[in-house]
Amino acid sequence: QLVESGGDSVQTGGSLRLSCKASGFSFDDQHMGWFRQAPGKEREGVAFIDRGGATNYAWSVKDRFTISKDNANNALYLQMNSLKPEDTAMYYCAADELNHGLAWRGYTYWSQGTQVTVS
Numbered sequence: 001q002l003v004e005s006g007g008d009s010v011q012t013g014g015s016l017r018l019s020c021k022a023s024g025f026s027f028d029d030q031h032m033g034w035f036r037q038a039p040g041k042e043r044e045g046v047a048f049i050d051r052g053g054a055t056n057y058a059w060s061v062k063d064r065f066t067i068s069k070d071n072a073n074n075a076l077y078l079q080m081n082s083l084k085p086e087d088t089a090m091y092y093c094a095a096d097e098l099n100h101g102l103a104w105r106g107y108t109y110w111s112q113g114t115q116v117t118v119s
Helices: none
Strands: 002-005 016-022 031-037 044-049 055-057 065-070 075-080 089-096 114-118
Touching: 002 089, 016 031, 016 089, 016 114, 031 065, 031 075, 044 065, 044 075, 055 065, 075 089
Parallel strands: none
Antiparallel strands: 002 016, 016 075, 031 044, 031 089, 044 055, 065 075, 089 114
16 A cells, blocks of 8 residues: 655745655565656656666656655655646656556556645
8 A cells, every 4th residue: 555645736946745655565675656647648657766776757857856765664755846837736656566667557556646736
């Protein structure tokens, strides 16, 4: 199970930190990612971290968003800075033992989603 929190409404240029708490599976064995879906658009990968800690980002968020994880607390984070209106979307965290990178199809575990609105 993945339980997400931290979504909110912010102004352009603001910051938010999303958190994703995992339970019920071996967190250390997972590759994990953050994804988002805006109304009428396909879900897209935002940031990815493999089980070893290597990261990858979508070009649209590179240098603004930072993904990190805390294995001791089974938690995944997404620090979002310099937010733009185009970042508005429902954000999800996901996990899988296979490495899917930023491709959302194939992930086994998904959070419920949290809304981020930038105006």
